[in-house]
Amino acid sequence: MVSTAWIIENIKKTNSWANHRAYAEKSLSDFLEFAVPIRIENPTLTQNWTVLNQRQRVDVNDRSKMVAGRGSPYFDKIEKMIQTESHIIGIFGSKYNSGSRLFASKQTFNNLINTNITNNPNFSIYNNKIKAEKQKIIDIENARLTEIENARIQQEEFVKNARLAKIETTRILKENNDLLREQLFAKQLQSQISDQQITFNEQTNSGDFNETPITDVNLSGGCSECSELEHKMPDGSMMKDSDMEKEPLKVTAGMAGIAGIGIIGLLLYSRSVKK
Numbered sequence: 522m523v524s525t526a527w528i529i530e531n532i533k534k535t536n537s538w539a540n541h542r543a544y545a546e547k548s549l550s551d552f553l554e555f556a557v558p559i560r561i562e563n564p565t566l567t568q569n570w571t572v573l574n575q576r577q578r579v580d581v582n583d584r585s586k587m588v589a590g591r592g593s594p595y596f597d598k599i600e601k602m603i604q605t606e607s608h609i610i611g612i613f614g615s616k617y618n619s620g621s622r623l624f625a626s627k628q629t630f631n632n633l634i635n636t637n638i639t640n641n642p643n644f645s646i647y648n649n650k651i652k653a654e655k656q657k658i659i660d661i662e663n664a665r666l667t668e669i670e671n672a673r674i675q676q677e678e679f680v681k682n683a684r685l686a687k688i689e690t691t692r693i694l695k696e697n698n699d700l701l702r703e704q705l706f707a708k709q710l711q712s713q714i715s716d717q718q719i720t721f722n723e724q725t726n727s728g729d730f731n732e733t734p735i736t737d738v739n740l741s742g743g744c745s746e747c748s749e750l751e752h753k754m755p756d757g758s759m760m761k762d763s764d765m766e767k768e769p770l771k772v773t774a775g776m777a778g779i780a781g782i783g784i785i786g787l788l789l790y791s792r793s794v795k796k
Contacts, residue, residue, distance in 0.1 A: 522631050525557055528609065531638060534647040537612045548608040556605040559598060560630060568607075568626040571600050606630040614643040 529549070532538055537545040573581045574596060580586035588596050614635035617625040625633060638644045 523634055523636060525553065527636070528552070528613075532609075532612060534638065535612050535643050536646050537643070539646045545612055548605075548612060551605045552609050556602045556609075556630075559602040560606070563599060563602070565629060566599055566603070567629055568603050571596070571603060572626070606633075610634050612643065614641050 532545060532549055535545065537548075570582070574588045575591045577588050577590055580588050590596055591600070610630070610633050615625060615633050616635050617628070617633070635641055635643070639648065641648075
């Protein structure tokens, strides 16, 4: 059974209430003030009853009841109740289509009124509003989830970039440290070479090697030693073959410098290959 409270609550959701407010309010007022009390007294009467009894003095369904046909107070009261209820049914919609009119005329108000709101075209405005509100909630939730996902992606990207930056920084620091070590080694080597140069010069100047360059060789003097070939050494001195066999070749400052430059060049080449 459809309650009066349900009618009052849901009539405000109908298209008639949205588009024809005055008509809906008048129909609801007549229904509450007139139709409801009479329906309580006559729960089974239908539109078909009015058709059958409009010219009868007694009720065709109950011969003990006096009807007196259309124009009598009782008949007119029942007919007005049916008409008032039909306005409410028009606002809410009927369970039966126009093709079932004869069958519908035999149904009471409770059996005729369509109480399905969700799939009811008479509630399309309300349903679209509810649908839009639900969609808005869904959109807000989707936006929130998207924001969370974007924040997660950004955090992962930040962590990834930080890790790569740390790796790159470590690599650069290692290369710089390797370069500094190589430069320090080259500087130490150059310092050692310079020290050797100074030592060699000091020894040369002090006469420790006692080197006297031979600039002129007399082959006609008859000296047995004069027939032996002499060679000019890198430091400018002259040395006989026999002396070269007795003494090891002295490393001059120039030769030491050339060796040092070669070592430094090798280090720099190795450095370029690493890069």
